[in-house]
Amino acid sequence: MDEKFDVAIVGAGPAGISAACVLADRGVKTIVLERGEYPGAKNMFGGVLYGHALEQIIPDYVQRNCPIERNIVETRLSYLSRDAGLSFTYRDRVFFEQRRNNAFTVGRAKFDRWFADQAASKGALIVCATVVTDLLKDEGGRVVGVTTDRSGGDLYAKVVLLADGVNSPLALKTGFRSEVKPENVALAVKEVIALPEEVIDERFGVSPGHGVTNEIMGDVTLGMNGIAFLYTNRNSISIGIGANLADFARQKTRPYEIIESLKTHPMIAPLIKGGKSKEYMAHWLPEGGYDTVPGLCGDGFLIAGDSAMLFNALHREGSNLAMTSGRFAAETILEAMETRDFSSWGLQGYARRLNESFVLRDLKKYRKFPSFLETHKELFSSLPVAASMAVREMLTVDGVPKKARQRAIWKAISAKVPPLRLLRLVWDAWRSVR
Amino acid sequence: MSVKVEDKLFLDRFNVDEESHLRLLEPDVCFEWCDDQPCLYICPANVYKLEKDRISVNYEGCLECGSCRVGCPHFNIEWRFPRGGYGIRHKFG
Numbered sequence: 344m345d346e347k348f349d350v351a352i353v354g355a356g357p358a359g360i361s362a363a364c365v366l367a368d369r370g371v372k373t374i375v376l377e378r379g380e381y382p383g384a385k386n387m388f389g390g391v392l393y394g395h396a397l398e399q400i401i402p403d404y405v406q407r408n409c410p411i412e413r414n415i416v417e418t419r420l421s422y423l424s425r426d427a428g429l430s431f432t433y434r435d436r437v438f439f440e441q442r443r444n445n446a447f448t449v450g451r452a453k454f455d456r457w458f459a460d461q462a463a464s465k466g467a468l469i470v471c472a473t474v475v476t477d478l479l480k481d482e483g484g485r486v487v488g489v490t491t492d493r494s495g496g497d498l499y500a501k502v503v504l505l506a507d508g509v510n511s512p513l514a515l516k517t518g519f520r521s522e523v524k525p526e527n528v529a530l531a532v533k534e535v536i537a538l539p540e541e542v543i544d545e546r547f548g549v550s551p552g553h554g555v556t557n558e559i560m561g562d563v564t565l566g567m568n569g570i571a572f573l574y575t576n577r578n579s580i581s582i583g584i585g586a587n588l589a590d591f592a593r594q595k596t597r598p599y600e601i602i603e604s605l606k607t608h609p610m611i612a613p614l615i616k617g618g619k620s621k622e623y624m625a626h627w628l629p630e631g632g633y634d635t636v637p638g639l640c641g642d643g644f645l646i647a648g649d650s651a652m653l654f655n656a657l658h659r660e661g662s663n664l665a666m667t668s669g670r671f672a673a674e675t676i677l678e679a680m681e682t683r684d685f686s687s688w689g690l691q692g693y694a695r696r697l698n699e700s701f702v703l704r705d706l707k708k709y710r711k712f713p714s715f716l717e718t719h720k721e722l723f724s725s726l727p728v729a730a731s732m733a734v735r736e737m738l739t740v741d742g743v744p745k746k747a748r749q750r751a752i753w754k755a756i757s758a759k760v761p762p763l764r765l766l767r768l769v770w771d772a773w774r775s776v777r
Numbered sequence: 778m779s780v781k782v783e784d785k786l787f788l789d790r791f792n793v794d795e796e797s798h799l800r801l802l803e804p805d806v807c808f809e810w811c812d813d814q815p816c817l818y819i820c821p822a823n824v825y826k827l828e829k830d831r832i833s834v835n836y837e838g839c840l841e842c843g844s845c846r847v848g849c850p851h852f853n854i855e856w857r858f859p860r861g862g863y864g865i866r867h868k869f870g
Contacts, residue, residue: 451870472862510843598821623785625821625840
């Protein structure tokens with residue numbers, strides 16, 4: 344490819360495509376390189392996208408037939424032990440109408456393709472089935488383009504945006520980001536289970552087009568720092584479970600075994616009963632938080648989305664951070680086009696934008712949360728068991744006076760989790776998120 | 778519970794390249810230096826299997842997560858993306 348571009352974007356995910364849309368809209372000559380056969384072919388996430396972030400890029404995304412599966416009207420949080428569990432549910436009519444597109448589920452194979460089509464219709468060039476294998480640098484170390492696995496695949500650009508996701512051997516190779524440490528990512532596996540639309544409506548008690556998300560914690564991760572989820576799509580359910588990769592290695596637990604055991608839990612099994620598994624996938628979540636975010640730009644390049652470890656684990660927000668960082672990267676590049684300064688100095692506006700926005704402000708607020716989870720493993724072992732036991736005993740009607748019962752419960756709990764430790768846990772939890 | 782990962786991988790669509798994108802750099806290291814052999818457990822596709830005198834690499838079912846690369850305590854796995862267009866192709870994602 345002898346053609347020279349203004350901007351080369353690596354990766355056709357939410358971050359890369361958001362940037363491509365903004366840039367192409369302003370007439371900037373933009374190319375997006377995607378290693379999959381089509382945008383979305385390699386991409387996977389839990390399943391929830393946020394309307395607000397998408398609206399900033401494509402204001403009329405609903406009219407443009409964005410492939411929305413279901414608008415989320417109900418959020419469930421569950422705390423499960425092996426054979427029981429507590430659940431907290433919030434449903435709000437506001438999410439039926441006024442804020443109906445606040446959060447919705449999508450399948451990435453469809454959504455990313457649709458999103459890339461929007462960028463293409465604005466004039467961006469999307470090239471699939473192409474792996475970027477290295478970055479081209481000049482003598483001064485400035486990034487001036489990319490090398491691909493196509494023959495004659497060197498491609499020059501004024502600036503390169505790395506939006507190639509959490510698993511980026513490229514970022515490692517170029518020294519922009521150090522190799523991922525197992526403790527800084529969660530390995531998640533997910534299955535898509537097909538069920539008729541009406542069956543899902545009925546099981547979750549929702550109207551057509553409305554959906555439910557269920558975040559699940561407890562000892563379903565067998566003591567590992569992790570989380571599971573179950574999201575409704577139009578005619579399928581996404582179920583997944585993930586845990587810290589270092590925990591997986593330490594514990595020698597097989598990812599496909601814990602998802603299988605989750606599927607048999609008494610609170611989960613009825614929801615997916617009769618469904619047929621359609622797909623099985625695995626992906627990392629960049630859970631390290633603020634302290635693992637790398638340098639965000641350098642001479643001739645910027646990093647966005649999962650590649651920059653922009654992920655809010657507590658609020659399961661990632662795609663919106665990716666889209667927003669992609670948009671900020673594009674806005675910064677537009678400024679740099681004016682001044683013709685693509686040096687790290689000229690691209691500083693990107694770091695400033697991220698720092699001033701919810702993206703890094705939220706990550707900063709929760710910077711201690713990842714280590715809180717990592718150092719309080721009872722959250723995933725003894726505590727859910729104790730919680731279930733307490734409720735089970737209180738609900739059992741067998742003539743034992745309540746006071747004696749409470750005493751017995753408290754005794755059993757404090758044998759498992761000492762009261763001081765429990766107090767400490769609440770205090771640490773509050774400190775890690777305040 | 779015995780779960781066959783093959784049943785799960787059977788659901789997926791792969792465009793398999795003739796050449797592996799995964800390689801054990803020094804196969805001896807896995808036996809002589811690696812007590813835990815975490816690759817045998819953490820891989821969600823069970824790509825790495827223990828054979829009599831070696832670890833086999835069944836790259837065809839790789840889900841491309843990268844866990845083996847960073848999970849190998851000896852950094853003994855050479856890991857690259859499959860060639861453009863090859864590897865897993867998500868249907869739903």
